[in-house]
Amino acid sequence: MGTVLATGNQAAGQVLAMAGEANRSARGCGGGAYPITPQTEIAEYLTGHQFAKGSFVTAESEHSAMAVCIGASVMGARSFTASSSNGLLYMTENVFAAGYCRLPLVMVVCNRTIGPPWNIWVDQGDSLAMRDSAWLQFYCESHQDLVDTILLSFRVAEDERVLLPAMVAQDGFLISHTAMRVDIPEQGEVDRYLPALRLPQRLRPDHPVLYGSITLPRETENHRRDLEAAMAQVPIVLAEAIDEFESVFGRRPHGAFSAEQTADADAVLVASSTMSRTARRVVERRRARGEKIGLVGAKLFRPFLRPELVGAIGSAKRVAVLDRNLSPGSGGIFWNEVAVSLRQRADVVLQGYLMGLGGGDVTDGHVEAALDDLLGLAESGEPVFFPARVA
Amino acid sequence: MNAHVADGLLRAGNANCAGCGMTLGLRWFGEALAGTTPLLAIPPCCATVTSGLFPTTAYHAPGIATTFASSAAVGSGMSRVLRQNNEDQPVVCWTGDGGTYDIGMATLSAAAERNEDVIYVCYDNEIYGNTGGQRSSATPMGAKTTTSARGKVERKKDIMAIMAAHRVPYAASLSLAHHDDFVRKVKLALGLGGFRFLLMLSPCPAGWKCQPDESVALVRMAVGCGIYPVFEVFDGVRYRVNVRPDGTPLEDYLARQKRFKSEGLDVDFLQADVSARWTQLRALEEASPAEDEECATLDDVQTPAVAVSCEVRS
Ligand SMILES: Cc1ncc(C[n+]2csc(CCOP(=O)(O)OP(=O)(O)O)c2C)c(N)n1
Numbered sequence: 001m002g003t004v005l006a007t008g009n010q011a012a013g014q015v016l017a018m019a020g021e022a023n024r025s026a027r028g029c030g031g032g033a034y035p036i037t038p039q040t041e042i043a044e045y046l047t048g049h050q051f052a053k054g055s056f057v058t059a060e061s062e063h064s065a066m067a068v069c070i071g072a073s074v075m076g077a078r079s080f081t082a083s084s085s086n087g088l089l090y091m092t093e094n095v096f097a098a099g100y101c102r103l104p105l106v107m108v109v110c111n112r113t114i115g116p117p118w119n120i121w122v123d124q125g126d127s128l129a130m131r132d133s134a135w136l137q138f139y140c141e142s143h144q145d146l147v148d149t150i151l152l153s154f155r156v157a158e159d160e161r162v163l164l165p166a167m168v169a170q171d172g173f174l175i176s177h178t179a180m181r182v183d184i185p186e187q188g189e190v191d192r193y194l195p196a197l198r199l200p201q202r203l204r205p206d207h208p209v210l211y212g213s214i215t216l217p218r219e220t221e222n223h224r225r226d227l228e229a230a231m232a233q234v235p236i237v238l239a240e241a242i243d244e245f246e247s248v249f250g251r252r253p254h255g256a257f258s259a260e261q262t263a264d265a266d267a268v269l270v271a272s273s274t275m276s277r278t279a280r281r282v283v284e285r286r287r288a289r290g291e292k293i294g295l296v297g298a299k300l301f302r303p304f305l306r307p308e309l310v311g312a313i314g315s316a317k318r319v320a321v322l323d324r325n326l327s328p329g330s331g332g333i334f335w336n337e338v339a340v341s342l343r344q345r346a347d348v349v350l351q352g353y354l355m356g357l358g359g360g361d362v363t364d365g366h367v368e369a370a371l372d373d374l375l376g377l378a379e380s381g382e383p384v385f386f387p388a389r390v391a
Numbered sequence: 392m393n394a395h396v397a398d399g400l401l402r403a404g405n406a407n408c409a410g411c412g413m414t415l416g417l418r419w420f421g422e423a424l425a426g427t428t429p430l431l432a433i434p435p436c437c438a439t440v441t442s443g444l445f446p447t448t449a450y451h452a453p454g455i456a457t458t459f460a461s462s463a464a465v466g467s468g469m470s471r472v473l474r475q476n477n478e479d480q481p482v483v484c485w486t487g488d489g490g491t492y493d494i495g496m497a498t499l500s501a502a503a504e505r506n507e508d509v510i511y512v513c514y515d516n517e518i519y520g521n522t523g524g525q526r527s528s529a530t531p532m533g534a535k536t537t538t539s540a541r542g543k544v545e546r547k548k549d550i551m552a553i554m555a556a557h558r559v560p561y562a563a564s565l566s567l568a569h570h571d572d573f574v575r576k577v578k579l580a581l582g583l584g585g586f587r588f589l590l591m592l593s594p595c596p597a598g599w600k601c602q603p604d605e606s607v608a609l610v611r612m613a614v615g616c617g618i619y620p621v622f623e624v625f626d627g628v629r630y631r632v633n634v635r636p637d638g639t640p641l642e643d644y645l646a647r648q649k650r651f652k653s654e655g656l657d658v659d660f661l662q663a664d665v666s667a668r669w670t671q672l673r674a675l676e677e678a679s680p681a682e683d684e685e686c687a688t689l690d691d692v693q694t695p696a697v698a699v700s701c702e703v704r705s
């Protein structure tokens with residue numbers, strides 16, 4: 001398809017559909033979708049698309065949309081959907097069901113503030129609320145990152161060593177509704193990258209099993225151990241998927257964490273989604289002034305690869321985590337993960353900054369100020385709202 | 392493992408209580424399947440427990456345990472993928488009244504509205520059996536449950552009327568006391584396409600406080616006194632009563648179940664309700680197009696058919 005001007009939602013809809021088409025020589029694709037701002041265009045695209053082998057159900061709710069995906073997937077189809085905010089929360093029970101049933105679905109989440117009070121702008125709290133659902137979670141920083149990560153996520157999710165669903169998050173409006181130049185692959189390339197889905201637990205008429213029925217604590221604990229073991233395979237499978245991506249599409253998306261100018265850094269910013277790009281500009285400006293500042297772009301949130309993060313941070317003695325989300329009573333959710341990862345690094349001053357909650361702007365100025373704050377700290381502190389006062 | 396359902400849908404070792412109506416229902420349903428293997432979607436309810444512990448199953452067919460409100464939507468996804476692969480196995484949602492009348496109502500309604508190619512069976516034990524016998528909107532007025540200690544105050548929801556109002560190709564109530572009619576209707580449903588709804592009054596000795604060996608007799612009485620009408624509706628417009636009440640007194644049916652020994656039981660009101668329902672049913676039956684008349688179905692028209700649009704084809 002080449003380079004086109006597309007919004008995040010247009011690009012996501014097209015790439016999801018191409019992934020579905022790529023399974024046409026096997027059992028096809030299918031699923032359900034339900035509209036919610038800012039995801040709506042994806043639901044419209046999927047339910048309106050004429051698939052060579054597949055169809056989308058215009059469900060009556062997100063709960064059912066995910067249920068349709070579960071039904072389609074367990075019959076061997078490639079399945080995917082998209083949601084946001086309260087829609088995702090309404091879907092929650094079946095989000096967990098898909099994760100626990102090891103169904104390799106892909107869901108694009110357009111991050112949006114949870115209400116009431118109602119607010120349609122970006123906040124990562126919706127997808128992060130699903131962090132314990134046994135789904136992989138990717139947070140994309142750009143339109144191209146979104147396209148590439150959707151393709152990567154199918155590859156990783158469907159790998160038999162993983163077999164877990166994947167959420168691919170984009171910032172509502174900031175990506176979903178802005179148009180940028182983006183490379184959309186050809187169907188032939190997607191066909192090459194995504195082999196036919198072979199779901200080991202597919203229901204087959206000659207094999208009676210009630211998939212997901214009753215288990216006792218012993219089997220349940222084994223199941224949870226299996227989930228953890230599958231998550232542990234993600235780094236290996238993701239690395240392979242990135243190599244393969246490069247050979248098919250000629251681009252190399254970054255993995256769980258990007259380590260940018262961290263090798264000699266005194267201080268490192270950890271940021272996700274579009275905040276990474278704002279932080280990148282700040283890092284470049286500071287570097288130009290001779291300051292040793294680095295950036296870790298956090299893309300993969302589940303599994304959270306702690307050793308990789310520690311490696312990406314390197315020897316920096318100061319770390320700031322930018323969170324566009326809040327777990328009331330506990331601070332930023334990325335900060336929590338980073339704090340656990342750095343638990344053996346008593347030499348690090350770690351500070352969490354809560355910014356842009358409910359879609360407030362995160363400007364270069366905000367990030368500069370947070371960085372200055374970090375550089376002046378004597379010790380680690382509890383996460384703070386930043387700037388201290390809402391403008 | 393080479394399984395087919397020639398020898399029944401339910402195998403030995405299932406976990407149902409003695410005298411459970413659902414057990415008999417599964418056996419007769421399996422008989423009607425006559426060797427066809429269905430794919431099951433089962434929400435949490437006694438029928439999940441029926442299966443026993445994973446990975447063994449008492450069902451002689453594959454299936455998925457869905458979340459409580461989701462069986463009709465999971466079934467929709469399953470049947471679409473089967474059909475796009477030119478596979479014709481029936482998808483059967485096997486559900487309780489809680490998953491049908493209550494928490495799954497919106498899901499059921501939507502799948503019916505979309506006319507998904509699914510057979511939806513509700514075994515109606517008139518309580519949440521799995522959680523120990525709480526009221527549902529299928530619990531009859533006057534019945535005691537653990538959440539209606541003095542007898543339920545509200546009337547039972549008329550699910551057949553609701554499904555008929557969706558103008559699904561086929562909706563029928565099955566009687567566990569009328570084997571031939573039961574099997575005929577399941578076979579008929581299996582031969583049709585689109586959304587098919589089957590209701591089955593399913594005695595639950597544990598919740599109804601009745602004797603396990605009386606289940607079939609109780610259904611016979613429920614049909615006989617008219618509290619459980621046995622009929623079928625085609626396309627939401629053509630009604631056919633299959634078994635008519637035989638004058639069994641309503642009190643006799645109630646008296647056999649301790650759940651109706653409640654302060655809240657008003658037999659006169661219940662009787663009036665039953666009579667009113669039958670007046671309505673008879674009128675619907677009389678107003679139905681004759682059997683050899685075809686009424687407009689979804690295949691014929693763009694917009695769903697309504698009673699007045701039924702035309703006689705010569
Ligand atoms: C969302 C959700 N809420 C509550 C439950 C608990 N629960 C499991 S089965 C059940 C009642 C089922 O009743 P019914 O559908 O009538 O089937 P029965 O148990 O009578 O066979 C309830 C309340 C659940 N599993 N999921």
Ligand code: SF4
Pocket residue numbers: 406407408409410411412413437516520521594595596597598
């Ligand atoms: S509780 Fe009732 S419905 Fe459930 S298995 Fe026992 S008899 Fe059957």
Ligand SMILES: [Mg+2]
Pocket residue numbers: 487488489514515516517518519520
């Ligand atoms: Mg019940």
